[in-house]
Amino acid sequence: MVLSRESEEFIANLRMYLMTSGKNDHEINEIAEELRGHLEDAESRGKTVDSVTGGSPKTYLETIRNEMKTDYFGLTRLAPMFILLLIAYFITGSAIRGDLSFSLLKLVAYPAIALLSIGAYIYYFRKMSAANYSTKKELSIFIAIQIITTLSLAAVLFIDIFFFEPFYIPSRETMWVIAALGALVFIAGAIWTKTWITIILPLFLFGPDFILQFLQYNETTELIISASGLYLGMAVVVLILYWQNKKQNPHKS
Template sequence: MLSEEAEKFLTEFRIEMMAHGKDDEAIDDMEAELEDHLIQAEKDGKSVKDITGGSVKEYIKNISGEMPAANNIKKYITLFIVYLAGILTVPTLISGTFEWTLSNLLYYAAIIVLGPFALYAGFKKILVNYANFKTEKLDIKGYAVSFIFSFLFMGVLVGSLFLVRRYPLVTFFEPASNVNITIGFILLAVLVIGSLLMKQWFYAVLAFLLAAPEIIAKIFADGGPESENYIIISSVALFAAVIIIFSILIISSKRDAQKK
């Protein structure tokens, strides 16, 4: 029976190995080997620190010679950043409301660069402290902390967007609405086709569903993006899109669980 300290170390070890782009099979093998070492060490009266040094990152550095070759994770991170930038800008481009200002561009750059690191650090902390090592499921406190963290994260995004719109700093240029819309549709096509070519159908569907509310509002609403009719139609469509996205995720997770 592992101590709570050992279980947390193994959970963090798995997360760090996944972040390094290791294959699931390699992670399972190395995690099982480390678990055996920790079980034996605790039987011998030794601590986790005696075996690992206490730091997951330092431990991984020490065993780097034994680690199998990593996947090309840098390529996937770069593609993810490009994709993230796309799905953030496509809806506002299609609506014709995208603002080409310094503060707006800095806002999106901050989300692309800092967002993934903030999410990774936050959810890593939650998993290490509130997830069961064997079942990899969160306890009640974990779900509560996840909700609070997600709420605060979204609050920062929304609050920052309000500040960005209030203080544009420098306006580079103001293209006509139809120019923004054309750019939006071209970028959407690139995202969808690129995802399909890489056999990432979920990301293709995600990009389309997030842009769909603006497309639907453009077709059926009377008035521009600021009109009440447009806002209602796009909001309802966005709500429906979110439900579809979550439904796909739930169905996919259940299928993966059945396969395992």
Template sequence: MLSNEGQKFLDDTQGYLRTKGIREADIISFIEDAEVHLIEGEKRGKSVNDIFGHAPKEYANQLAKEMEVDKKGNYKLLLYFIINLLAFTMMKSVFFSEADHRLSYSLIELIGYPIMIFVGISVLIWGMRTASFKRKRTEFLIMYITGAIWFLSIFSIALLNNFYGTTFIKFTATESFILVGIVVLFAAIVNIKFGGWFTLAYLLVPIALEYVFVMIDLSSIIGMYVQQIILFIVIYMLLKIHIKLEKGKYTNKKRDSIIYR
């Protein structure tokens, strides 16, 4: 049985390597081998530091240099993020934000939000890397700060748009519903095809949360902040669950291939 310290080392290493864009098969293969070494070492009374050294992040960095970067997988992940975010924001605008259910955008939004998407991705990666190999409280604090930075970046665009934005493009209600339908359908297909059924949760859970937030009326600045933090934490938790499911799927596939040889 693996100790809590050993399990945390495996989870942190796996998460850290994933933020480096390493191929999933290589990550899981290493984690499985490392788990065996940890179990055997702990039986002999050794700690994680005795087995893998006193600098786990440096060890993970060295591993990343020796492993293959999964460019195709990274592009897929980026596609998931962009498509789901686009579908979510469009649904939010049509169903919850706009009284006339019409999509409309200013130049500030059209230019600012795409920039903020890449800022958000960079901040999330930074947060996950920084939180790795830290104590649980420190990890939570880092992810909380990451969520706050994400909120401030989004809020700054909304604030600029509120004072200086003028409508650049506006669709009719019918056009808006058609566009939302097309984007949501495309997002669902992309998620199922490349990530499996679970990845639909990245789309459905945030919109369900948005519905709850609208029902309890979190329209103040503090309410918006709380909303973004909760949304960020939920997505982070979904990502953790997804990682565990993918690990289980890969392990079962590997075991089946050995059995049928």
């Protein structure tokens, strides 16, 4: 039976809500299929989603979430790769450019910004699932979080340059080794997560810097090319998220 647009959207929102709440994937699939059965039965009798949710989708989602156990083992299993990817994103670009250094500010601020950014994404993913935002509003939120994160990182870099002294600066050869290890982490992350985002985004972020190492350009041109790669990479990731959202929920506008 083909469900209505409203029902398909609610099933997609249920999956996203439970996933961002740290629930087990297998149990999420079971709950989603059970919900689909209830919705098919309701629609066959001329009823709507409200007949299943009791008129409050948010309360319905919260009730299901509270009845399910949090998959702490699954979250712990993802932690090592998650940490490696964070480290790789922060140091690979600098290693390629040859300006990698370690200071107390970077060691504290970069992980804090990363965790806050990820926390913001998870929070809004869950909130959007319960509130059923439009795709345009979702994209606006994603872009806003990304811009705030980028500006925060730029601010840390600026403060670090003028007010902090690095306690360790690797040799150029060591930096190339670090960059190569970062590339391996991105590839491993793509295999682990079964998505190309962990490869596509680094290509746009760090690819221009790698190419510029073998070409002669003035500093202004290098800055423009690097910045263009950054924002193009952000745009590609947003488009990928948009495409995946439309694929999972083709009726949503």
